[in-house]
Amino acid sequence: MGINWTGLVSACSAFFGIWLGHVAVRFFEARLTDIRPAMAVCIALGLGLWAGALFAPVAPLSAALGILGVTFLWDAFEFYRQERRVRIGHAPANPRNPRHARILAECPAATPLDLLDRDPVGRPVTSEEAVRLVSDDRTKGRVSL
């Protein structure tokens, strides 16, 4: 029985596409003063990869280009979603970014803290405790993976 590499290539494309997309969207959304050009780049890259998938001669290459294309197209939407998360305090705002500084001034829930950057405690926590838990983790020198 021969080995079919399509599945492994699909898995790697999906996982690394999601991972790198996730990290890149958070990184650039926090630093860019206007997210629209980044969204346009993601759409162009996604469509370019899809065009490549149409002409790929073998299934594994077509799969990789098709899956990476869809992750780039999704990342364009993720820029919008990430900004929304920042507005409601579900993602940290970067006070040095003028766009985020405006969000911090306009949206009461926005915060520069990453409230997810800690281990679970196994019970609901209040807003004040959530801030303290993140600060405690920072004091202990815990670093996110």
Next chain:
Amino acid sequence: MNFFGISLGIVTLLIIGLGFAWVIRGERYFGYLWWPYVLGLGLVLIVASLFLSNDWASGVVGALGASFVWGATELKEQAVRAELGWFPFRKQKIHPPGAAVIRKWRAPHL
């Protein structure tokens, strides 16, 4: 023209969308400590995909495996989201075998 890659990309997007749903529900009822089992299941599926001769079957099983690997890295953050009240919190969890040991390990997240 070869529509296989684009079709598989759209199916992968649906699989990942399903991943959001099971991570939320799974963490609520079972807790985040299942992450090593979910990670293992994902890796088993990826290895199994190597032995499927049909390209569609191999691609879908591989993408499904990747979504489980990704889901394993999301469970801890989802537990924190529930504690923060962003999602419903359920105190009673069905813990996995070896939960006491797993608790000492650092759960991965992206």
